[in-house]
Amino acid sequence: MTLRRKLLLVALCTLALPVAGWLYVRQMETLLREGQAQALTASARAMARSLVVTDAPLPPAEPGWYVQQAVNPITVDGYGDDWAPLTPWSQPLDKRGKVLLAEDADWLYLYADVRSTHRTRADAGDPNALTADHLVLSLGKGEQSRRYLLASAAPGQLTARPLDPAVAGLPELITAQWQEDGSGYRVELRLPRSLALDQLGLSVYDAATGGDPQAVQSRPLVAYAPALSKELAQLALDGVQARVLAPQGWLLAQTGHLTTPIAAPGDQPGWFAALVYRSLLADQVGDAEPWTQDVPRLDASEVQKASKGTPATVWRQGEARGSVVLAAAVPIVRDDQVRGVLLLEQSSRAVPLLANRALLGLLLTSFGVLLVAGAILLVFATRLSLRLGRLRDAAERAQLNDGRLEGPFPMTGSEDEIGDLARSFERLFEVVGGYTDYLRTLASKLSHELNTPLAIVKSSLDNLEHTLQAQQAMPPDAQPYLARARDGVARLGALVRAMSEASRMERAIAAAEPEDVDLVEVVRGCCEAYRPLAGTRRLECVLPEGPLSLHCAPELIAQALDKLFDNALSFTPERGWLRLSLRAQGDGAEIELANQGQPLPAAMHGRLFDSLVSLRDKATPGDAPHLGLGLYVVRLVAERHGGVAMARNLDDGSGVAFTLHLHGMPRQRL
Template sequence: MTLRRKLLLVALCTLALPVAGWLYVRQMETLLREGQAQALTASARAMARSLVVTDAPLPPAGPVWYVQQTANPITIDGYGDDWAPLTPWSQPLDKRGKLLLAEDADWLYLFAEVRSAQRTRADADDPRALAADHLVLSLGRGELSRRYLLASAAPGLVTARPLDPPVDGLPNLITAQWQEDGGGYRVELRLPRSLKLDALGLAIYDPTNGGDPQSVQARPLVAYSPALSKELSQLALDGVQARVLAPQGWLLAQTGHLAAPATAPGDQPGWFAALVYRFLLADQVGEAELWMQDVPKLDAAEVNQASRGKPATLWRQGEARGSVVLAAAVPIESDDQVRGVLLLEQASRAVPLLANRALLGLLLTSFGVLLVAGAILLVFATRLSIRLGRLRDAAERAQLNDGRLDEPFPMTGAEDEIGDLARSFERLFEVVGGYTDYLRTLASKLSHELNTPLAIVKSSLDNLEHALQAQQAMPPDAQPYMLRARDGVARLGQLVRAMSEASRMERAIAAAEPEDVDLVAVVRGCGEAYRPLAGTRRLETELPDGPMMMHCAPELIAQALDKLFDNALSFTPEQGWLRLSLRATQHGAEIELANQGPPLPAAMQGRLFDSLVSLRDKATPGDAPHLGLGLYVVRLVAERHGGVALARNLEDGSGVAFTLQLHGMPRQRL
């Protein structure tokens, strides 16, 4: 991974700043909501106590029957068509039925539906009616109550038979409609509102289950109370919607309406801000659908919790975009009994606006800091990469030049760690360059220094041999040793002359004059000259079709090719092959001579082009030694033309290839 990418990853660590800020804004938003919830709960508690103190018409504790309001009169026919709008809020009747109660200005309507697959039928005036399927209806007003038996042997109009003695104010005759189907039966009736009933009981008797056929338990009747609504309106706060609910969730009174506080045009949150608040900042914001419906019963967990004596709060979505609604439900308690639930709802845009503004400011600041930090780190990484690249290029140039610096090492004057590294590299390459120069001149120095000792040894051997021969005193066994000594002196002389020749060759290569020539013609001529020398070996040439001009020294290139061919010929087996090729490159030309033979040792591939290095077998006594100067000359020629000499094993392992990469010689300015 590059430095720029690493520093970019480091810059991304600054993302922890907006994350921490986001968590802080969430915490702030939670604290604001908790404070507002506590304030609204305190107001709801105060209103609940006021309702109890002022003797507001609250529902009694315990189970009740809720009477819904109907806008149109209901036809008494035993069918539930007219009850369809009220059916979703039916009340359970025992375990096998449901009950619907409704009222208008004149009548109290009752509709009971009982599920029963098997029935025993009898009319209400039949002595066996109490043993058949029937309903027991109880009407109550104040302390007075009276029971009635509802039973029928067939669908149609039925008359309820009183089970109790007459009671003043309660009817003696009640008519109803009885209808049946395969799943059970339905009973529908109506009673005058003038009876002023405040309690009602209805029980289902099934002969198969047994029990008391006349037992019925009455419950108080509750309905929406305008009087309680008026009392509630005097206590409600502005901009707050207040509702009084029975412990079961039935609506008893309502006043006020939700009104979000007016805001400036610029404070109106957009859809994106609303989404940001809902999904990033707000926690547990409920849906608004349940609370917005105009229904007679509110079945919510917060209402159920308040009916058990524990206050509860809820945040939900508001009707207006970008607003939220806080709902607080508290129990209305009297004599340690929960008489109802007071529900206050208040719309607010303050919390979302404050949270959105805080988050927006934080994000803008954080991303600004992130961008600045990222840009600074990117610039720093880019500059650092460029400086390191300059060091790398300088080191590679020095490596190609055997450690010699052709120009001052870059950034040695910098005061930072890279400057220290550059100065260390410069000192290292100065030492390597000096050692390389010493090795380059070692041959000429040795040849000069060894000439005199060799001459002394040779003359001494000659004098010794003449002296012994003159006295005829040379032992026969000494003759082989004398010959070996002369052979060794001759070989040392050849070595000294070869080293002198290498020095002269370096000077000759450096002094060569360039000219514009066609490399194709040069390489073709060398290839044609090598064919007779190849003998039984096969020589192939691969040359471009057109000319390839280069400003170079053709005699040096031919000399380098001679050395390469001589080297390749010595390693190519009989009946083997050689391939000489020339191709153009982006910066010049490339000449390659490949031959079949053994691969190059891995340890020697980097030293093949050094002076006095050879892979050929050692010469036998009497043979001229091989000094390993041929490939050294090849490297000097390549460097004189601005290129390099390379050696590699062929991919298929069949042999080796030596390559001359030539860039041309610089033109001399007149």
């Protein structure tokens, strides 16, 4: 991974700032919510106690039948079409049906739907009517009650038969409509509101399952109470909607309306701010649909919790964009019994506005800081990478084959750590360059310094031999030692001359003048000159068909080929083969001389083209020593032409191939 990417990852760590700010804003919003919830719960508790103290008309603690307000006129015909708007809030009737109760200004309506696939039919006036499928209706007023039998052998109108003696104020006869189909039967009737009933019982008898045919359990009638609404209106707070619910969630009274504070033009949250609030902040904000005002029953979990004696609060979405509603439900307790639930709802923009402003401000600030920090780190990383790249390029340029350092080392005047590193590199390369210059000129210095001592030793040996011969005092045993001394002096002289020649060769190669030549003709001429020298060895020359032009020094290339051929000839056995080939390669050329012979040792692959390295056997006394300068000259020629010299073993192991990769010499500007 590059340094720039690492610093970019470090810059991403600043993302912890907006995350921490987001958590802080969430915590602050939670505290604000808790404060508002506690305040509204305290208000609800106070109002509930006031309703109990003022002896407001609260519903009984036991479950009752809820009487809804008739939305449309109801026709008593045994069909449920008129009851469709009220059907979602039907009440269960035993385990086999449901019942709906509604009232208008004059009548109390009852609609019962019983599911039964097996029927036993009989009219209410039949003696065996109690053994057939039927309904038992109980009407109560104060302490008095009377039961009625509802049964019919066929669809149509029926007259209920009283099961109890006559009771003053309760009807003697009740007419109803009976309808049935394959799924069960339905009974619809109406009673005058003038009866002032306060209790009602209804039970289903199924002949197939049996049981008590006259059993019925009465329940109190519960309905919306305008008187309770007036009591509630006197206690309600401004801008707060209050509702009193029965323990089962039925609406008994309500007052007030949710009023969302009008926001100033600049305070109105946009769609993005509302989306941010709902997505990032408004956890546990419920849907507004279950809390609509026109439903007769609220079945929310908070109402159920309050009906069991525990206050509960919930945040839900408001009707206006960007608003929220806080609902607090507390139990209304009288005589240690929960007689109802008081629900207060208050709309607010304060929490969303504060949270949105804080969050958006924090996000903008954090991302601005993140962008600035990222840009600064990116610029710093880019500058650091460029400086390190300059340092690397300078180090690579300094790594010339002769060890010299080209030009001054960059950034040595910087005061930071990179400047210290550059100065350390500069001192290192100065030491290495000085040592390399010493080694490079060592050969010429030694050849110059050794010429005089060698001349003295040789002249002394000559004088010693002449003196002994003149005096005829040469011992016979001394002649071999004198010959060995002469041979050693001759070898030392050859070594000194070769070292001097190598120094002159380096200077000559560096001073060679390039020109545009056809390499095909240069290699062909060298190949034809080598054929007489090959003797019994077979020499093959592989050249391209067309010309191959290169800006080079042809005399240097011919000299390099001479060294390669002399080296290959000495290692090629009699009757062996040699192959000289030339081919174009990219923007240059490749010359290869392969010969049959022993493969190169693995340890010598990287040292063959160094100075004073040779694989030939040590020369015998009297022979010219092999100093290993030939391949070194080949390497200098290749480098002078912008290329490289390489040696490798042939794939089949039959010999060795030496290759010159040449790219041409730079053209001189006039």
